[in-house]
Amino acid sequence: xxxxxxxxxxxxxxxxxxxxxxxxxxxxxxxxxxxxxxxxxxxxxxxxxxxxxxxxxxxxxxxxxxxxxxxxxxxxxxxxxxxxxxxxxxxxxxxxxxxxxxxxxxxxxxxxxxxxxxxxxxxxxxxxxxxxxxxxxxxxxxxxxxxxxxxxxxxxxxxxxxxxxxxxxxxxxxxxxxxxxxxxxxxxxxxxxxxxxxxxxxxxxxxxxxxxxxxxxxxxxxxxxxxxxxxxxxxxxxxxxxxxxxxxxxxxxxxxxxxxxxxxxxxxxxxxxxxxxxxxxxx
Amino acid sequence: xxxxxxxxxxxxxxxxxxxxxxxxxxxxxxxxxxxxxxxxxxxxxxxxxxxxxxxxxxxxxxxxxxxxxxxxxxxxxxxxxxxxxxxxxxxxxxxxxxxxxxxxxxxxxxxxxxxxxxxxxxxxxxxxxxxxxxxxxxxxxxxxxxxxxxxxxxxxxxxxxxxxxxxxxxxxxxxxxxxxxxxxxxxxxxxxxxxxxxxxxxxxxxxxxxxxxxxxxxxxxxxxxxxxxxxxxxxxxxxxxxxxxxxxxxxxxxxx
Numbered sequence: 001x002x003x004x005x006x007x008x009x010x011x012x013x014x015x016x017x018x019x020x021x022x023x024x025x026x027x028x029x030x031x032x033x034x035x036x037x038x039x040x041x042x043x044x045x046x047x048x049x050x051x052x053x054x055x056x057x058x059x060x061x062x063x064x065x066x067x068x069x070x071x072x073x074x075x076x077x078x079x080x081x082x083x084x085x086x087x088x089x090x091x092x093x094x095x096x097x098x099x100x101x102x103x104x105x106x107x108x109x110x111x112x113x114x115x116x117x118x119x120x121x122x123x124x125x126x127x128x129x130x131x132x133x134x135x136x137x138x139x140x141x142x143x144x145x146x147x148x149x150x151x152x153x154x155x156x157x158x159x160x161x162x163x164x165x166x167x168x169x170x171x172x173x174x175x176x177x178x179x180x181x182x183x184x185x186x187x188x189x190x191x192x193x194x195x196x197x198x199x200x201x202x203x204x205x206x207x208x209x210x211x212x213x214x215x216x217x218x219x220x221x222x223x224x225x226x227x228x229x230x231x232x233x234x235x236x237x238x239x240x241x242x243x244x245x246x247x248x249x250x251x252x253x254x255x256x257x258x259x260x261x262x263x264x265x266x267x268x269x270x271x272x273x274x275x276x277x278x279x280x281x282x283x
Numbered sequence: 284x285x286x287x288x289x290x291x292x293x294x295x296x297x298x299x300x301x302x303x304x305x306x307x308x309x310x311x312x313x314x315x316x317x318x319x320x321x322x323x324x325x326x327x328x329x330x331x332x333x334x335x336x337x338x339x340x341x342x343x344x345x346x347x348x349x350x351x352x353x354x355x356x357x358x359x360x361x362x363x364x365x366x367x368x369x370x371x372x373x374x375x376x377x378x379x380x381x382x383x384x385x386x387x388x389x390x391x392x393x394x395x396x397x398x399x400x401x402x403x404x405x406x407x408x409x410x411x412x413x414x415x416x417x418x419x420x421x422x423x424x425x426x427x428x429x430x431x432x433x434x435x436x437x438x439x440x441x442x443x444x445x446x447x448x449x450x451x452x453x454x455x456x457x458x459x460x461x462x463x464x465x466x467x468x469x470x471x472x473x474x475x476x477x478x479x480x481x482x483x484x485x486x487x488x489x490x491x492x493x494x495x496x497x498x499x500x501x502x503x504x505x506x507x508x509x510x511x512x513x514x515x516x517x518x519x520x521x522x523x524x525x526x527x528x529x530x531x532x533x534x535x536x537x538x539x
Contacts, residue, residue, distance in 0.1 A: 154382035
């Protein structure tokens, strides 16, 4: 409040004008940037934001990761519990991924039950994690039909600046790679499972899925790693999920596929492959 | 045993799952009567505070005191919807535990613990703000507890984070609110107890005050304590709050 009372300099006035224009006419604002071949945050179309990964900082979780993708910040923690396997899948454990987009991370989210966006993202993350087979569910079995591990992979967004899907998938995979499970033994007579305090083992992770997302603006410009400002203006969003060998795990295109769609798909795939190589050092 | 409430809006696990039971006790557990682990009676845990962490918010802060990690964002003052006309502004405080923040997994449903911490932080902050200057508006303070180590520590650190975030948002206030917890351990007073210490103490007190004005904004005491012990605790806490205040004010000055 105090800041509005102090006189502002001409530069600040210009900046204020620009930000008012950005809020009132976001589309024209973005178009003007793109016609100059640059994006509002100063990136070229095909440039990704920096990634920062920190694992194991949360001691209450069995595995954890904090991931920053530009300003988007995701914290993910894995909690392991024990449950009885499903009757038709006696040899398998459970992997339960969920993403929460709470009101803290952006003014567009309200407190309360998960928003539609959070529900869709959680479901897609679940699909990718299961479809990739990155963690064979049979490796979570403690005793067939009696006991198996349940891994609750919960991610929370602290700062939302677009492309939460890519950031969350990195966080979830990094947290799972960081997870250590105690050695568990099932006692047939008492029907209980006991865990060892001393021996801990990492999970048997076989693949490392990483997602690369693109947005297509006005059917012409392919923007990699869209920000929160660009996201609502995009006609099409494309996500390519690749494993460490560059093999395709999942591909989704939401929205308009113009006649040039095949070309755009092709160029997104090529760009994703290149980016996957760069990300190998983080995950 | 945790009963998972079936919720179509989330990815659900099995109907029932329970936390693992171990063959031996954790050897690091400290027991009553031993001297304090790693710090003196009136030492508080190291405080790391960073304002302006969430760029979409009007003001924000991240606080870390050893294992306790809390992120806080302030949105507002903004138009308050669905409420009758009010001459004074409204302060909303919402606390959310991340599911992995405690020893036992927190189900996403809000429980009484979130609310009680929310109310405690609300009480600590509300008298420091000049809500009469912003009629019809509301200020939303959201806190996410990423890792918790003691309820009292969460209230104290949460209050400091929230007050810092409010200052970062440029909201007019009488003064910064600082907060500190104390616990009675036998005959001694231990400041800023962690979860284990709070569990084995007979009484706990959380004091929030505005050191710049020398006024107390809230006192929250639970458990058994003698009256002179309460007064003694309040004195030590107030002294500690003054120390924290100078550090926080310095951090804010550098940032703003």
